[in-house]
Amino acid sequence: MSRAIAAPPLPPRPARPPEIMVRRPSVTIKHVAADAGVSLQTVSRVINKEPNVRPQMAERVQASIDRLGYVPSISAQRMRGSRSYLILALNDRERTLADWRERQGADWVDQMMLGGMSKCAEHGYRLIVELVDTHSDHVERELSAALAALRPDGVILTPPHSENPVILAMLEAAHIRVARIGSLKPGPGFALTMDDERAAGLATDHLIELGHRAIGFIAGPAAYELSQWRIKGWQHAMQAAGLATDSFARGDFGYESGIAAAEALLDGPLMPSAIIASSDRMALATLEVARRRDLRVPEDLSVISFDDTPIVRFTHPPLTAVVQPIAEVSARAVERIIAGDGSDGEADRQPEAIPASLAVRSSTAPPRRA
């Protein structure tokens, strides 16, 4: 008999909170069942929109739910193995914190949140940004703590985590869906790229079309797989035009390294009339080096940034930049994870490429001596 259900008294809310009010007394499925005069199962079925419930019955239960203000306990649901509706976005702690500290914004994270959170919201999911040190030896502890605490349904890896073997192994062992952004290496889950090679080619071609012959390239750190793709894109475009690829330097994406790299290029044997920098910071640095040497941009030196961050639009001149579709890629990653992609035994191993584009502004022009 349904009325036989123990109808637990709704604990009266104390007028004054007791010594320590940790958890609020909450309405459980039992209260609803008692109130509606049905069994726990029926309530459970209504909550989960399962079949085999007469509409009339469902209505009655729903009424009780509404009246009592019942909200299912996610913890309890999850304990029974349900989804967590959480997706973890792993970002590089060091770099992100540094960006925030400099108070220059972290465009990458911003755009990830934009694309990821929006897409998540569409499906009742939630995106959680987590910062992790790739290089530290407690990645393992950090990540396992995060996984244990959050039990995410999926994880989105960004460079340089996308290639971190420790992280990949853990995720694979945990059978958690994985999206790897900016990685082409084989690994668990699926890979997504912004076609960095093509993007670098785009930038190079733009300069070549303007008439540049000596085009310098400042690469990112080798730890980032995509650094190599960008180099390749530049090299191939140059070679296709029969140009030399000697004007090359490497930075670490940061400003200081950009200063050094730009100086190296401009001091090099073939003084470039244009420089492509693999990050906004390094592009900014290039601008600064040009200024110090009284080189006007773009008249004496064209500069292209590889990040279309807020600041590159407010420099003088505003920089021509490769626009990376970070938001789109993140949205796509979320979409595929929710759809069930990225589980361990995937068939489709093709990395998906979301094309980058080039925003032409005022830092590129034909070379003087063309």
Next chain:
Amino acid sequence: MSRAIAAPPLPPRPARPPEIMVRRPSVTIKHVAADAGVSLQTVSRVINKEPNVRPQMAERVQASIDRLGYVPSISAQRMRGSRSYLILALNDRERTLADWRERQGADWVDQMMLGGMSKCAEHGYRLIVELVDTHSDHVERELSAALAALRPDGVILTPPHSENPVILAMLEAAHIRVARIGSLKPGPGFALTMDDERAAGLATDHLIELGHRAIGFIAGPAAYELSQWRIKGWQHAMQAAGLATDSFARGDFGYESGIAAAEALLDGPLMPSAIIASSDRMALATLEVARRRDLRVPEDLSVISFDDTPIVRFTHPPLTAVVQPIAEVSARAVERIIAGDGSDGEADRQPEAIPASLAVRSSTAPPRRA
């Protein structure tokens, strides 16, 4: 007898994942207990570092934990009413998404994450950024879904949520610890401000000291309580110097509104020689209006921004700006929430003020006609 514990077989990991591998077979407290030959409770005690466990015993259990790779199920722990170690940071969805879409960064959110996440990490907590529409009528649904899903130990409210009665009521009813940033009104939890009034005074005084007499002010929307404080700060400083406070306009923090406001001020009866804008966007707009009118900054017009965001340092000239200690305030909010502040029946009702400062750059100078 401890050996009497049912020793559940560790489910063999299938060589090939079955049809749908949803949850991985996981090691539970039972496995550990069986393995170590102790009771569940003892394991529980070791996990929670409770007293009354002989070191030797603890060691043995720990060994089993390590060997089996046991990780406590947070869901189960939480179901027993433990803390969630989650703190929710509620931000304005509309504004934040707009900032991200414009790809100009959302300094506020960045700085919140910087301060909040860092402090959280110190205490084993996690900060989750949640976007909520203040104006929509489904705030209630959105928030209750978030609360149900995450069960955060505390919530940090930012303007304009800090003053949203619906949100405040819900949080109070749920007995969740609350930090209200940028609010002085009484309410649940504790309040934190950046002393906007004093900050506006600081900016005004700086201009007065430079010799300005006609100082215009572009206020933020009235929906933000802090808009009024800033107005007050300006008014008081002006009155203290015996100056008129007629050169006043209101915007909505956005660029377009800034254009209109700046034009209104410059077309007003007393043409100001300096303008304080209540947001970076409106300061940028003021710069643009000045440019259109061939007013040089700072020679013909001094401009002060009320946000020290990335872009105001890359404009020409770089803007003098009020630096809001968002990271510090967020860190403080997290700290107090973890400490147990912000529960309903708080005694200390004094808002805590974290002072803002002024970064003097090149957009302010003595007026020409001084």
Next chain:
DNA sequence: ATGAAAGCGCTAACAA
């Protein structure tokens, strides 16, 4: 179509 019973992994309360 509905209900009863048996847990899920864990901890509080109470033995011993």
Next chain:
DNA sequence: TTGTTAGCGCTTTCAT
């Protein structure tokens, strides 16, 4: 100091 007994809120059998 350690173990045993009840559940927590929910879902999954399996009855009815």
